[in-house]
Amino acid sequence: MSKVIKYLPELEDEEQLYVAQLMKSMTEEQAEHFARVYRERRKDPNVTLLAALAGFLGLAGGGRFYLNQVGMGVLYLLTGGLCVIGTIIDIIQHKKMTRKYNEKKADEASILIRGAFPAPSDRGLLPE
Amino acid sequence: MLFLSHSGRILLLIPTLCYDKHRGIDNQTMTRALQSLRQIIPPEALVWTIGLIGLALTDPDTQGVLDLCLFKQLGFEGCPGCGLGHSVAYLLHGDLGRSLETHPLGPFAVGVLCMRILSLVRDTTRFRAFQSQP
Numbered sequence: 086m087s088k089v090i091k092y093l094p095e096l097e098d099e100e101q102l103y104v105a106q107l108m109k110s111m112t113e114e115q116a117e118h119f120a121r122v123y124r125e126r127r128k129d130p131n132v133t134l135l136a137a138l139a140g141f142l143g144l145a146g147g148g149r150f151y152l153n154q155v156g157m158g159v160l161y162l163l164t165g166g167l168c169v170i171g172t173i174i175d176i177i178q179h180k181k182m183t184r185k186y187n188e189k190k191a192d193e194a195s196i197l198i199r200g201a202f203p204a205p206s207d208r209g210l211l212p213e
Numbered sequence: 214m215l216f217l218s219h220s221g222r223i224l225l226l227i228p229t230l231c232y233d234k235h236r237g238i239d240n241q242t243m244t245r246a247l248q249s250l251r252q253i254i255p256p257e258a259l260v261w262t263i264g265l266i267g268l269a270l271t272d273p274d275t276q277g278v279l280d281l282c283l284f285k286q287l288g289f290e291g292c293p294g295c296g297l298g299h300s301v302a303y304l305l306h307g308d309l310g311r312s313l314e315t316h317p318l319g320p321f322a323v324g325v326l327c328m329r330i331l332s333l334v335r336d337t338t339r340f341r342a343f344q345s346q347p
Binding site: 093113154156157159163165166167168169170173174178182185189 | 229256257260282283284292293294295315318321322324325326328329339
């Protein structure tokens with residue numbers, strides 16, 4: 086928990102817990118690099134909510150585009166958010182959708198960092 | 214309504230599996246079973262699947278009993294999404310021509326929704342460093 090507060094203080098709730106678990110076994114060097122990569126890749130649930138709310142103004146599917154779901158975004162945009170019903174579903178589950186996306190990105194970032202900056206304890210195991 | 218009764222039967226199966234002869238229904242096991250069910254089947258995937266199956270079971274030639282379109286109920290005229298349900302239903306009954314006639318995005322919608330369901334299900338089985346809350 087201390088590492089996530091030190092390097093990624095802006096995280097809250099479930100996201101904070103998840104990233105704290107990921108960072109627990111990292112070295113200080115890895116944690117620093119991980120925080121930088123993850124901060125670039127994560128998406129903000131508030132932006133998802135705002136983009137989904139734009140569906141009421143006629144531009145539906147913003148939240149889907151924001152979370153890289155281009156196909157769903159196009160479908161929402163061209164059908165008025167499935168007659169507003171899809172927009173409402175997205176507004177209700179904007180936190181969960183963003184969290185799932187961020188967890189995926191956090192897993193990817195942790196694999197990337199562990200590969201690029203192996204911990205001293207792993208270094209002996211890797212071939213020169 | 215067929216699919217509703219079917220999923221109802223699956224839900225009834227969970228307490229039956231958790232039933233213990235001596236202690237009755239084990240609450241902890243049941244909570245865990247429900248949690249793992251939510252992890253195996255993401256709610257969003259369930260919504261799209263029920264929607265597609267429901268449209269496959271309804272007859273596209275009948276006029277809908279309830280109008281789900283909120284644009285219409287708010288008093289707007291013409292909504293870009295109206296007719297999509299009928300279009301998908303026509304396509305699932307094998308009538309591509311009438312499907313495109315009712316709403317040109319029907320086949321596109323079926324494709325995108327199937328891809329979305331697949332990717333949601335695939336995400337539940339991907340590598341995870343840690344298990345998160347459902």
